[in-house]
Amino acid sequence: MSVSEEFDEWARDGRDEGMEERHWHTAKHALARMPVEAGDTVLDLGSGSGYAGRALRETKDAARSYGVDAAPQMARNAREYTDDRRSGFLNGDFEHLPFADDSVDHCWSMEAFFYARDPDAVLDELRRVIRPGGTFYCAVNYWEESVHTHEWDELVEVPMIRWSEAEYREHFRDAGFHVAGQDRIPDTETTIPPAGEFPTEDFETREAMVERYREHGTLLTVGVVP
Template structure:
């Protein structure tokens, strides 16, 4: 299935709101690290429901928010959910951003980067649109070290890159971005039942669930434009 069709279906079925709820568990901790100054311009790649831009607008007083998604249905929903004149949404391709050079202060992306067909090309576009010293916060739950996340490939009928932490750093540097930091953020909000309640519908063992959420959680790689 084409990525646009897949995510159009997700938006139509309400999965955009489901992703918003689950991603927020670790997104809120990563977003707090972005060095946003009042009036900054923020680009959200793979914006989904637009929850990140709404949250940043309410708490960090951003100047402009731009949400880009490959799915027209996601963009339609995000517009309906958002009541702010300084936030806009557009349908677009990660590899050809409809944005001027050196015009973005900070870029955020969660659970979208590994869908890029040409990841290095996407990173080069990110570098192009970032102002000098601007940051790219890339958050993913699907990565090599988090073995319990690998099964997602069986549930999503789309090509997905499975990279290690080292491979993310290498890609960033190849594109010209410096790697400021990289770490994992545990999901402390998800409820993990006691051992007596396993197996569950989703998990065979409690240890596997702990590994996914508490041990690994979300991988955050932060790049900085020269």
């Protein structure tokens, strides 16, 4: 199954809004760090329901926000969730972005980058469209050190890349980004039951669930265009 087919199905089932609710636990902290200023143009790569672009418009006064998603139904749903004329949503290919060179001030991506067919080509394309001094905030819950997410390989019917933290930094630098930072943002809001309620459907032990959410959380890698 392709990424488009997989997430069109999610969008038709209404699971795009559920994704937003779960991602917001850590996304809100990362979005608050972005150096977006009034008048900036922001890009949300793998925009889903469009929550990140809307947040940057509302809290940072970005002039324009564009969401690009590989699933047509995701983009259609996102358009219906807002009447803000300065927020646009496109169905498109991450490796071939419909933007001019140096036309984007900042880019955000949450739980989407690892679905790219050619992640290095995506980084090259972002390096092209982001202006000098602009940033790419790449947030993922699925990466090598986050061992409790490795089972997603069996749950999602599309290929995913699983880089380590060091590999994210290496590939960002190879594409010409300066790595301004990388850290884990803990999810402090997901409820973790008492030890006596384990095993659950998803975790054998409470310790494993604590590690997944409180210690691993979301990996954020920040690249800056020189």
